[in-house]
Amino acid sequence: MRLSQFYLPTLKETPKEAEIASHRLMLRAGMVRQSSAGIYTWLPLGHRVLRRIEQIVREEQDHAGAQEMLMPTIQPAEVWRKSGRYDDYGPEMLRIIDRHERELLYGPTNEELITEIFAATVRSYRDLPKMLYHIQWKFRDEVRPRFGVMRGREFLMKDCYSFDLDYEGAVRSYRKMFVSYLRTFARMGLKAIPMEAATGPIGGDLSHEFIVLAPTGESAVFCDREVLDIDVLSEDVDYGDDGALGAVIDRFTRVYARTEEKHVAADFEKTVPEARRYEGRGIEVGQVFYFGKKYSTPMGAVVTGPDGQAVTVEMGSYGIGVSRLVGAIIEACHDDNGIIWPDAVAPFDVEIINLRPGDEACDAACMEAYAKLQSAGKDVLYDDRDERPGVKFADADLIGIPWRMVIGPRGIKDGKVELKRRDGTVADEVSLAVALDRLAAAARG
Amino acid sequence: MRLSQFYLPTLKETPKEAEIASHRLMLRAGMVRQSSAGIYTWLPLGHRVLRRIEQIVREEQDHAGAQEMLMPTIQPAEVWRKSGRYDDYGPEMLRIIDRHERELLYGPTNEELITEIFAATVRSYRDLPKMLYHIQWKFRDEVRPRFGVMRGREFLMKDCYSFDLDYEGAVRSYRKMFVSYLRTFARMGLKAIPMEAATGPIGGDLSHEFIVLAPTGESAVFCDREVLDIDVLSEDVDYGDDGALGAVIDRFTRVYARTEEKHVAADFEKTVPEARRYEGRGIEVGQVFYFGKKYSTPMGAVVTGPDGQAVTVEMGSYGIGVSRLVGAIIEACHDDNGIIWPDAVAPFDVEIINLRPGDEACDAACMEAYAKLQSAGKDVLYDDRDERPGVKFADADLIGIPWRMVIGPRGIKDGKVELKRRDGTVADEVSLAVALDRLAAAARG
Numbered sequence: 059m060r061l062s063q064f065y066l067p068t069l070k071e072t073p074k075e076a077e078i079a080s081h082r083l084m085l086r087a088g089m090v091r092q093s094s095a096g097i098y099t100w101l102p103l104g105h106r107v108l109r110r111i112e113q114i115v116r117e118e119q120d121h122a123g124a125q126e127m128l129m130p131t132i133q134p135a136e137v138w139r140k141s142g143r144y145d146d147y148g149p150e151m152l153r154i155i156d157r158h159e160r161e162l163l164y165g166p167t168n169e170e171l172i173t174e175i176f177a178a179t180v181r182s183y184r185d186l187p188k189m190l191y192h193i194q195w196k197f198r199d200e201v202r203p204r205f206g207v208m209r210g211r212e213f214l215m216k217d218c219y220s221f222d223l224d225y226e227g228a229v230r231s232y233r234k235m236f237v238s239y240l241r242t243f244a245r246m247g248l249k250a251i252p253m254e255a256a257t258g259p260i261g262g263d264l265s266h267e268f269i270v271l272a273p274t275g276e277s278a279v280f281c282d283r284e285v286l287d288i289d290v291l292s293e294d295v296d297y298g299d300d301g302a303l304g305a306v307i308d309r310f311t312r313v314y315a316r317t318e319e320k321h322v323a324a325d326f327e328k329t330v331p332e333a334r335r336y337e338g339r340g341i342e343v344g345q346v347f348y349f350g351k352k353y354s355t356p357m358g359a360v361v362t363g364p365d366g367q368a369v370t371v372e373m374g375s376y377g378i379g380v381s382r383l384v385g386a387i388i389e390a391c392h393d394d395n396g397i398i399w400p401d402a403v404a405p406f407d408v409e410i411i412n413l414r415p416g417d418e419a420c421d422a423a424c425m426e427a428y429a430k431l432q433s434a435g436k437d438v439l440y441d442d443r444d445e446r447p448g449v450k451f452a453d454a455d456l457i458g459i460p461w462r463m464v465i466g467p468r469g470i471k472d473g474k475v476e477l478k479r480r481d482g483t484v485a486d487e488v489s490l491a492v493a494l495d496r497l498a499a500a501a502r503g
Numbered sequence: 504m505r506l507s508q509f510y511l512p513t514l515k516e517t518p519k520e521a522e523i524a525s526h527r528l529m530l531r532a533g534m535v536r537q538s539s540a541g542i543y544t545w546l547p548l549g550h551r552v553l554r555r556i557e558q559i560v561r562e563e564q565d566h567a568g569a570q571e572m573l574m575p576t577i578q579p580a581e582v583w584r585k586s587g588r589y590d591d592y593g594p595e596m597l598r599i600i601d602r603h604e605r606e607l608l609y610g611p612t613n614e615e616l617i618t619e620i621f622a623a624t625v626r627s628y629r630d631l632p633k634m635l636y637h638i639q640w641k642f643r644d645e646v647r648p649r650f651g652v653m654r655g656r657e658f659l660m661k662d663c664y665s666f667d668l669d670y671e672g673a674v675r676s677y678r679k680m681f682v683s684y685l686r687t688f689a690r691m692g693l694k695a696i697p698m699e700a701a702t703g704p705i706g707g708d709l710s711h712e713f714i715v716l717a718p719t720g721e722s723a724v725f726c727d728r729e730v731l732d733i734d735v736l737s738e739d740v741d742y743g744d745d746g747a748l749g750a751v752i753d754r755f756t757r758v759y760a761r762t763e764e765k766h767v768a769a770d771f772e773k774t775v776p777e778a779r780r781y782e783g784r785g786i787e788v789g790q791v792f793y794f795g796k797k798y799s800t801p802m803g804a805v806v807t808g809p810d811g812q813a814v815t816v817e818m819g820s821y822g823i824g825v826s827r828l829v830g831a832i833i834e835a836c837h838d839d840n841g842i843i844w845p846d847a848v849a850p851f852d853v854e855i856i857n858l859r860p861g862d863e864a865c866d867a868a869c870m871e872a873y874a875k876l877q878s879a880g881k882d883v884l885y886d887d888r889d890e891r892p893g894v895k896f897a898d899a900d901l902i903g904i905p906w907r908m909v910i911g912p913r914g915i916k917d918g919k920v921e922l923k924r925r926d927g928t929v930a931d932e933v934s935l936a937v938a939l940d941r942l943a944a945a946a947r948g
Contacts, residue, residue, distance in 0.1 A: 065570050065633055067624035091620055093575060093582075094607065099620055100573040102635075108573070125510050128545040128553070130538060130657045131576060131640055132597075132609070137538075149602040152577075154609075157594040157644045162539065164577070164599075164609075175536055175544055179512035188510055190547075195576055195640070199602045212575045 059406070061441040065102050067091075068453060078274045080388035081206030083397050087457045089384075096203025096211035103457060104384065106405035106437075108214065111383050112193055114245050114402060115216045122238035122297050124189035124218050129171050131195055135161035137170040140357050152197045152211075164197035169353050169375055172219045176371070177359040183223050183369065186361065187231055191218035193380060205274070208341070208385040218376040223363065225350075228372035232264065232348045233303040235376040239268050239344050240290045240306065242378065247400025248390060249286050250343055252310050253279060256319040264348040267317060269340035272389040279340040281315035282330040288313075341386045344378040397458030398480050401502055406439040407431075408497055409459040411450050413466030415442050423465050423475065423490055434498040455480070461500065463493055504851070506886040510547050512536075513898060523719045525833035526651030528842050532902045534829075541648025541656035548902060549829065551850035551882075553659065556828050557638055559690050559847060560661045567683035567742050569634035569663050574616050576640055580606035582615040585802050597642045597656075609642035614798050614820055617664045621816070622804040628668050628814065631806065632676055636663035638825060650719070653786070653830040663821040668808065670795075673817035677709065677793050678748040680821040684713050684789050685735045685751065687823065692845025693835060694731050695788055697755050698724060701764040709793040712762060714785035717834040724785040726760035727775040733758075786831045789823040842903030843925050846947055851884040852876075853942055854904040858892050858911030868910050868920065868935055879943040900925070906945065908938055 068088045076082040084090050089104030100108055116126065132154070138144035144151075144163075152164040165171065172190060180188070193216045203211050220231035236252065243250035248270055255267040269279055271286075288309050296302055314330050316322075317340075326335065353359070354371045363369040379386075391398045399405070408431055412424045424440060431438045439459060441450050447466075454462055464476040469487065477493045478485045488496075512533045521527040529535050534549030545553055561571065577599070583589035589596075589608075597609040610616065617635060625633070638661045648656050665676035681697065688695035693715055700712040714724055716731075733754050741747055759775050761767075762785075771780065798804070799816045808814040824831075836843045844850070853876055857869045869885060876883045884904060886895050892911075899907055909921040914932065922938045923930045933941075 065572070065630075065635060088624075091624070093616060093620075094577070094579040094605070097575045097577055097579075099575060099616070102570045102572050105571055105573050125547045126550055127510070127547050128550050130542045130544060132539070132542055132642065132657055134539040134542075152599065152601065154597060154599050156597065157646065160539070171538060171544070175538075179533075179536070185510075190510060197577065201602065212577055 059439050061439055062443050064439070066457075067101065068456065076206065078205050078208070078389065079392055080208060080274075080385035083388055083392060083456070084206055084385065087397060090207060096200055096209070098207055098210060098212070103405050107384050107399070107403055108381060110403045110405070111246060111387075112214070112216075112380050115242055115378055115380060116193065118238045118242040118245070119191050119216065119218060121241075122189070122234045124191045124235075126192065127190055128192045128194060129165070129168050129175075131164055131197070132162050133165045133171050135163055137174050137357075138163065140174070141170050141353055142356065143170065150198045150200065152199045165194075166196055166198045167215075167375075167377075168192070168194075168217055169219070169373075170357070173353045173357045173359050173373070176219075176221055177354075177357055180221070180359075181361060183361050183363050186221055186223050186371070187227050188221045189218055189231055189234070190221075191216060191376075206385055207381045209276075210381065213379065214381040216378040216380055220374040220376070221359070222372045223361070223369055225372055228348055228350070228374055230300050230303075232346060232374050233300065233307060234297050235346050235374070236266065237290075237295055237297070237303050237306050239346065239376070239378070240310070241295070243268060243270075243343065244291050246383065246387060246403050248343070248387060251279075251281055251285050251315050251340070253281070253315045253317050254320045255317050255345065266346050267342045268344035269317070270343055270386050270390055271336065271338060271340050272386070273339055274389055275339035275341040277340050277342060278318040279316070279336070279338065280318075280321045280326050281336045282313045283334045283336050285310060285313040285315050341382075341389060342379070343383050343386050344376075346374065346376045348374040392458070395452070396456035399458045399460055401460050401500075404460050405437075405457070406459045407436040407500070407502065408461040408463060409439045409441060409454055409457075411441045411447075411454060411462060411464045413447050413450070413464060415444055417467050419470045420465055420467055423470055427463060427465070427475075427490060427494060430494050431497060434494075436497065461497055463497070504884050506884055507888050509884070511902075512546065513901065521651065523650050523653070523834065524837055525653060525719075525830035528833055528837060528901070529651055529830065532842060535652060541645055541654070543652055543655060543657070548850050552829050552844070552848055553826060555848045555850070556691060556832075557659070557661075557825050560687055560823055560825060561638065563683045563687040563690070564636050564661065564663060566686075567634070567679045569636045569680075571637065572635055573637045573639060574610070574613050574620075576609055576642070577607050578610045578616050580608055582619045582802075583608065585619070586615050586798055587801065588615065595643045595645065597644045610639075611641055611643045612660075612820075612822075613637070613639075613662055614664070614818075615802065618798045618802045618804050618818070621664075621666055622799075622802055625666070626806060628806050628808050631666060631668045631816070632672050633666045634663055634676055634679070635666075636661060636821075651830055652826045654721075655826065658824065659826040661823040661825055665819040665821070666804070667817045668806070668814055670817055673793055673795070673819055675745050675748075677791060677819050678745065678752060679742050680791050680819070681711065682735075682740055682742070682748050682751050684791065684821070684823070685755070686740070688713060688715075688788065689736050691828065691832060691848050693788070693832060696724075696726055696730050696760050696785070698726070698760045698762050699765040700762050700790065711791050712787045713789035714762070715788055715831050715835055716781065716783060716785050717831070718784055719834055720784035720786040722785050722787055723763040723766075724761070724781070724783065725763075725766045725771050726781045727758045728779045728781050730755060730758040730760050786827075786834060787824070788828050788831050789821075791819065791821045793819040837903070840897070841901035844903045844905055846905050846945075849905050850882075850902070851904045852881040852945070852947065853906040853908060854884045854886060854899055856886045856892075856895050856899060856907060856909045858895075858909060860887050860889055862912050864915045865910055865912055868915055872908060872910070872920075872935060872939060875939050876942060879939075881942065906942055908942070910935075
């Protein structure tokens with residue numbers, strides 16, 4: 059994409075309504091634009107990141123054996139009456155009356171609807187277990203939307219629901235999702251720590267939140283820093299092997315990591331050496347719940363068991379805040395000058411900066427790099443604008459593409475280009491050919 | 504995907520509310536399930552098709568130079584007041600009041616919102632032209648939703664908006680979209696005919712609808728059957744070459760093809776030989792509009808021109824009914840036994856039918872085929888269920904995967920499998936190795 063043609067309305071001023079770094083940077087970098095309180099348009103740069111994150115979530119859900127479907131945004135009030143949550147949910151639920159005076163609502167979550175569909179379509183234990191997910195926009199009418207996409211009203215969420223014949227099966231499903239979440243966040247370059255959590259309005263018996271440490275987080279959290287060093291991506295996982303899943307989970311859960319609601323100061327001090335204690339804040343990016351028959355009982359999600367008896371199914375639900383993750387990643391990955399995208403979620407892989415558009419040698423080298431990197435399957439942003447180098451460098455720092463190739467008249471005369479990483483780990487002067495080889499070999503993460 | 508594990512709730516009975524083939528078949532094949540009038544859940548099989556269609560639309564929009572973004576589903580009433588459409592739109596607009604008593608609505612289309620965003624962010628002629636699109640759920644509160652996803656209330660639409668400095672630029676953008684629509688529908692295996700159309704509630708000066716001929720269509724249409732033979736995919740198109748775009752469009756527009764509103768019986772009879780006249784019905788799957796300054800004037804979408812003067816931009820909008828296309832394709836591609844998916848949008852490429860699960864030789868051959876086809880990048884559905892062959896064949900006909908490989912004990916003894924196309928063009932007994940080679944070589948379309 060040529061930057062001269064790309065729709066990228068960056069802002070020079072810091073918008074005064076933005077209280078936290080991710081909100082500020084997303085507005086300044088032209089990633090999003092607010093259309094009403096807590097409701098955003100995703101401009102092309104932001105949309106690219108959103109889709110990258112969504113795709114990682116999808117791949118790891120599929121890998122864990124969940125099947126993708128898509129429930130609508132608008133739900134009938136009836137199904138929420140069956141579970142009893144229609145009245146309980148309060149003013150956060152966006153309630154709607156249609157032209158025929160029927161009561162509808164914009165789904166804030168989907169336990170009711172999926173349970174209704176399951177109950178109407180699945181009859182036998184032979185069809186279990188099932189894990190079904192969708193990635194769909196939700197709406198919660200927050201009284202005070204803030205922090206940009208981190209606490210918006212219309213937000214994109216992945217929610218998965220598991221259906222099992224018994225408690226043991228439900229725990230197996232819970233473990234699959236737990237491990238898939240560890241992999242999902244790690245692939246995005248995030249350290250998301252599973253923490254025992256209160257079960258809250260969804261209800262249930264067992265729950266973990268996945269928390270990214272950040273001073274701007276909403277939750278107070280306590281953990282042993284050792285948890286940050288655990289690696290989950292170096293080996294693949296066999297989701298059919300319950301023991302292997304348990305072993306991965308144990309490595310995390312034996313380390314102290316709790317949210318405020320579950321924190322016990324005495325235990326923390328006893329089990330974690332002082333130097334390793336983290337007491338701070340975190341951003342919740344996912345949550346896994348086991349809640350048994352809370353929905354399946356009132357909504358009649360019953361199958362015939364192997365012995366011919368009716369069995370009410372055991373359920374769990376598993377959410378990831380897809381749009382919220384864009385903000386959370388920026389909170390974890392930025393400096394004073396802008397965003398520092400992890401490779402796997404970056405909107406582009408490489409930015410080429412032409413320091414002197416119109417100079418024949420610069421233009422030719424840039425076009426060669428642009429064409430070759432695209433042929434190598436890279437997403438390339440080419441800053442071909444007629445702007446001063448200072449403006450280009452500042453914009454490049456702001457939007458934070460992981461790799462940068464700077465091509466200017468002086469370097470080109472010596473056959474050199476500058477190859478840099480936005481995170482500061484690489485800054486080399488090399489030939490164009492070497493730079494292209496190194497970029498072609500760089501993994502997406 | 505093993506069919507024994509796939510969430511595919513097919514129906515044996517034909518649902519009585521379904522009046523047309525696509526609605527009937529989508530319900531029977533377990534593709535969708537209604538949750539409220541005109542609002543559907545996309546089950547895994549239907550969701551796969553929806554995503555395939557969406558991806559073709561996306562690729563062709565990108566190819567034409569449009570940039571993807573994503574506007575929210577919920578819009579503020581204010582922007583619709585600026586254009587004057589808030590009151591005009593009537594009861595089809597789903598109006599919502601939030602907890603702070605602010606007026607919102609579920610977007611039925613996005614001319615207002617995109618124009619507002621454009622007006623706030625683009626200042627100079629140097630940023631033109633721009634074509635911006637999104638693929639997002641819309642809501643129209645139809646008084647009588649019917650025909651399944653063909654006329655639902657919540658539906659997925661791709662809408663693109665063009666912004667140009669002058670009329671000539673706007674016509675260039677119109678032509679780009681026109682040609683990209685021809686390619687988009689052709690890639691899906693559809694014959695979608697561009698027809699001059701009335702401009703309707705969006706207003707404007709120039710419009711074409713893209714119509715798929717089908718007896719169940721909502722529009723009466725008249726055309727020269729010659730238009731069905733025009734090929735648009737055999738050559739690639741250069742979207743920078745306005746003359747080349749014009750030539751492609753001319754091949755279509757010089758042939759008589761009009762909707763009822765624009766039809767002139769005398770012209771039709773004079774220009775089209777009787778044997779080639781089609782007078783029937785059609786399904787609208789896309790529409791392109793040029794409407795000049797209808798929105799840019801009231802909403803202040805103004806840029807500074809090359810001479811420093813303010814210029815109100817010229818606009819067009821371009822819609823494709825993504826979810827509607829699933830129904831339209833089925834209307835065009837089915838027989839009495841079920842769906843016949845065109846390769847490019849099929850939910851799976853190949854279905855393997857094991858005629859005797861439990862038979863060692865059959866199981867081994869099926870597993871070999873399953874693994875090898877997946878390695879070759881194919882999406883494979885493996886019917887490993889413990890069901891009678893008759894049930895399997897009936898289900899396979901119903902869900903309509905393009906290729907089928909039937910493996911049974913008698914054939915395997917002779918080293919043979921049956922390789923069939925759902926459309927009846929292939930039905931061969933060959934060795935497993937030959938079958939795999941042929942499938943590996945088959946294009947997705």
